Structures are given as structure tokens and as C-alpha cells.
Amino acid sequence: HTYAVSYKIRERSSPTSSLAGADISDDPAVGQSYISDAGIKKLYPDDWEERIAHLDELIGEVGDLIMVYEGEPIVATYHAISCGMTESAQNIWGAYSPYLVGVDSPEDEQSPDFLSKVILTRGEVEKAFKEAGCDLPSDPKKWFFELLRTPAGYVSAAKIGGRSLPGAQLREMLGLRSACFEVAYKNSSFTFTVKGWGHGVGMSQYGAGALAREGKTYSGILKTYYKGVSFCEL
Numbered sequence: 001h002t003y004a005v006s007y008k009i010r011e012r013s014s015p016t017s018s019l020a021g022a023d024i025s026d027d028p029a030v031g032q033s034y035i036s037d038a039g040i041k042k043l044y045p046d047d048w049e050e051r052i053a054h055l056d057e058l059i060g061e062v063g064d065l066i067m068v069y070e071g072e073p074i075v076a077t078y079h080a081i082s083c084g085m086t087e088s089a090q091n092i093w094g095a096y097s098p099y100l101v102g103v104d105s106p107e108d109e110q111s112p113d114f115l116s117k118v119i120l121t122r123g124e125v126e127k128a129f130k131e132a133g134c135d136l137p138s139d140p141k142k143w144f145f146e147l148l149r150t151p152a153g154y155v156s157a158a159k160i161g162g163r164s165l166p167g168a169q170l171r172e173m174l175g176l177r178s179a180c181f182e183v184a185y186k187n188s189s190f191t192f193t194v195k196g197w198g199h200g201v202g203m204s205q206y207g208a209g210a211l212a213r214e215g216k217t218y219s220g221i222l223k224t225y226y227k228g229v230s231f232c233e234l
Helices: 002-013 036-041 048-062 091-092 106-110 122-131 167-174 205-213 218-225
Strands: 067-070 115-121 146-149 154-158 163-166 181-186 187-194 230-233
Touching: 002 067, 036 091, 106 230, 115 122, 122 167, 122 187, 154 167, 163 167, 205 218
Parallel strands: none
Antiparallel strands: 067 230, 115 187, 146 154, 154 163, 181 187
16 A cells, blocks of 8 residues: 555656556556456465455555655565565665665575576576677676675676676576575586575565564564554555
8 A cells, every 4th residue: 555655646746658647557567566356266266255355354454554754655665585684775776765774584584485596508698798788708707707795685786897787787687586696607607596586675575474473463564674664544
């Protein structure tokens, strides 16, 4: 609810032409993900009605609430799994936010999807970098010569062939789950070992689930990930 409200406010002040007057997109790459009742039925054919009823119950309890910071709706960003610590908005998007700062989320390390690997050939990596305008040295071991990291461990930038590429761009170019990665070169292939899933800013969905199973309330969980926020009815 908070995410949608803050997005609507931004859209009203600075409209996006692609939305053609809508307040928010249901494309998760642009706005907010969405699933229909039919989609839930397909995912959970045996108990879809119970799951929808449970969601309705939860929405009934908290649906009127939003999170605010100093009276304004927050930008409630979230991701699937952190690398063990969430990331600050300033390190990822270059804009400081007092409530989107890095916090410990060690529960994420217990996720079965915490670690992932991507193996790319030398040719695949070379093609991606050349398309980004990098002038690569002949030795592939020198392509990832300098990785700059944030305090949380995410790659903030890397010097590749005379260019400095942001970690978020590297993640997208190479098809990695997050920008928290290590890289090794052997037998004409690069192996990327990746921690977490997503940009790392705001609430970790896996971490939030783990805290819920430990008995924390929704307000306690949200205040863990969004620092200094309060709740109000809208």
C-alpha cells in the first residue's frame, strides 16, 4: 500500500508518458508486481481459495495503513534476499534516504537461494563489455581488475577496460541475481558466485519471513528494515 501511494504521488508530480495517465504499472521492472485470482489458482490448485481468503484477512487488518517518515509516505522498496546486510539507497541509486540505510539481515544466509553461480564463456563476457564500450586488455584475468564494494559487500563499481561501470549495470549485463559477487577465471570461462537476490535496498522478503517465524510483528519487522518510520491511516 505504501509503495503504491508513494509511486502515485511521484507519478502525479512528474508523469511518465508510458503509463498514459495511469498511476502505477503492474510490471515489476517498472512499478509493482501483480497476480490475479486465476494466477493464484494456477500456482496453488489445491488450496487457492484458502490462500486468497488469508490474503483478504491480512489486507483487512492493515490495508488502511501506510508507512511515513516525517509525515510523508516512504518509498517502500524491497528485494527477495539480501547478502546478509541490506544496502543503502545512496550506494545503489545515488540518493540518500534516512530510512533506506543498510541493516543486518543475517537470516537471509539461511535461504536455499542465498548463493547462486553463473558461468559465462570468455566470448560472452567480452561481447557484453564491448557492447558497453570497454576497451579490454588481451588477458581476461585483468578484465575484472578492480571491484569497488559498499560496506554491505555489493559491488558499487568496477574498472573495466578504461571504463567505470556501476555494479547495477554489471549485474544486468551479466545476468546475475545481485551485485554482491565474486568472480574467478579458469579454462576460458568466468564463474560468478553471487550472494542474495535483488538490489538489496529496503526490506528483504526472505528476512522478513524469517523474522515473522521468530514471532516478530509486522510493525517490528518493517521498522527493522525501514529506519525511523511510523504508521498512519490513509
